[in-house]
Amino acid sequence: MAPETPAQGPTPRYFTWDEVAQRSGRGKEQWLVIDRKVYNISEFTRRHPGGSRVISHYAGQDATDPFVAFHINKSLVRKYMNSLLIGELSPEQPSFEPTKNKELTDEFRELRATVEQMGLMKPNHVFFLLYLLHILLLDVAAWLTLWVFGTSFVPFLLCAVLLSTVQAQAGWLQHDFGHLSVFSTSTWNHLLHHFVIGQLKGAPASWWNHLHFQHHAKPNCFRKDPDINMHPFFFALGKILSVELGKQKKKYMPYNHQHKYFFLIGPPALLPLYFQWYIFYFVIQRKKWVDLAWMVTFYVRIVLTYVPLLGLKGFLGLFFMVRFLESNWFVWVTQMNHIPMHIDHDQNKDWFSTQLQATCNVHKSAFNDWFSGHLNFQIEHHLFPTMPRHNYHKVAPLVQSLCAKHGIQYQSKPLLSAFADIVYSLKESGQLWLDAYLQQ
Numbered sequence: 001m002a003p004e005t006p007a008q009g010p011t012p013r014y015f016t017w018d019e020v021a022q023r024s025g026r027g028k029e030q031w032l033v034i035d036r037k038v039y040n041i042s043e044f045t046r047r048h049p050g051g052s053r054v055i056s057h058y059a060g061q062d063a064t065d066p067f068v069a070f071h072i073n074k075s076l077v078r079k080y081m082n083s084l085l086i087g088e089l090s091p092e093q094p095s096f097e098p099t100k101n102k103e104l105t106d107e108f109r110e111l112r113a114t115v116e117q118m119g120l121m122k123p124n125h126v127f128f129l130l131y132l133l134h135i136l137l138l139d140v141a142a143w144l145t146l147w148v149f150g151t152s153f154v155p156f157l158l159c160a161v162l163l164s165t166v167q168a169q170a171g172w173l174q175h176d177f178g179h180l181s182v183f184s185t186s187t188w189n190h191l192l193h194h195f196v197i198g199q200l201k202g203a204p205a206s207w208w209n210h211l212h213f214q215h216h217a218k219p220n221c222f223r224k225d226p227d228i229n230m231h232p233f234f235f236a237l238g239k240i241l242s243v244e245l246g247k248q249k250k251k252y253m254p255y256n257h258q259h260k261y262f263f264l265i266g267p268p269a270l271l272p273l274y275f276q277w278y279i280f281y282f283v284i285q286r287k288k289w290v291d292l293a294w295m296v297t298f299y300v301r302i303v304l305t306y307v308p309l310l311g312l313k314g315f316l317g318l319f320f321m322v323r324f325l326e327s328n329w330f331v332w333v334t335q336m337n338h339i340p341m342h343i344d345h346d347q348n349k350d351w352f353s354t355q356l357q358a359t360c361n362v363h364k365s366a367f368n369d370w371f372s373g374h375l376n377f378q379i380e381h382h383l384f385p386t387m388p389r390h391n392y393h394k395v396a397p398l399v400q401s402l403c404a405k406h407g408i409q410y411q412s413k414p415l416l417s418a419f420a421d422i423v424y425s426l427k428e429s430g431q432l433w434l435d436a437y438l439q440q
Helices: 017-021 052-056 063-072 072-082 102-117 124-147 153-178 186-200 205-217 241-245 257-263 268-283 287-333 351-358 366-370 380-385 389-405 415-438
Strands: 031-034 035-039 083-088
Touching: 017 031, 035 072, 035 268, 052 205, 052 380, 052 389, 063 072, 063 102, 063 351, 102 257, 102 351, 102 389, 124 153, 124 186, 124 287, 153 186, 153 205, 153 287, 186 205, 205 268, 205 287, 241 415, 257 415, 268 351, 287 415, 351 380, 380 389
Parallel strands: none
Antiparallel strands: 031 035, 035 083
């Protein structure tokens, strides 16, 4: 009898980059590549825990580095990905697209491995506990100020400043939990995220996740980063997009004056006139009832603690003064790292280049670290979004070294210079728009 032939498994399907690129979501299908394996995410996007848009932004592209950057339990996630696997790249195909720098990508992945070996992805729980306690103490101090000293102008103003500090610092802390950088399991990070953003700030975790992960996936990429959605209806952002807008003869605002009206509709208005109301529309329209329940606990708490002291009118005055002060703090800090940087359509560059061209740092100091929630280390945060913030300064020299080797600019500046650069960049892009707009 002839010997039995060993059973053969199914022959793997092979694909080229051209085939993958055609499934970028503009039609019905969406594919992406992770570690040379090709996944069909067309039906999965709506179930993706991080949101449908953030994963769709990598449709038709290699997503290996963002996959590694965003997930803290990659082995568990890969088990769920098996059902989406449809094949792999053909052996003759490179591991990523020609638009990406192979040497830089390989060296960044080596840096990532080094960072993990150094233990820089491990959080110091005492740091975050003390940080939470300092927020809670400030919150109590704000109420005690009115209770002990009365509701005259000076105690009222001091209370508003303290509450604004609570809101800003709670904003930085919820950012840590949202990025899964405090606990080793997603469950605990999500639970504390709901508490800090919901109970301490009155905002929905799902709304923050929906917007912020898109920003990290494709920073300063038009139509992919929601943080630059004010282009073109309110501002003309970046040199390339501003010239493009001018050549198209589009004018929604007098952009050549945007560096002036930024002071009116930017820092003072974003939270009290927009975010404060939009978050309720978001949770109700998307039926995020758990988020809504957390938000209600915040509003019940502040009404019960401040209305008896101030009355309804006084409470509303305090509340919107706090939102006004917090809004200024939030906008200046969050925009100083991105608005002056390169803004364009998605060019599908490698992870390292994508993050470095869109981010800059502010010099380290005890005040800058506290004031910005360590987001003065924006470059390191964008490269390693799940890294605990207290380790950013430790990885910074390694990032600087890699930048120097590949001739990539690593920008770090004083805090006030970073604020001024927002205005200068708006003035420059506004003038570029005007020149292109007036050109025949």
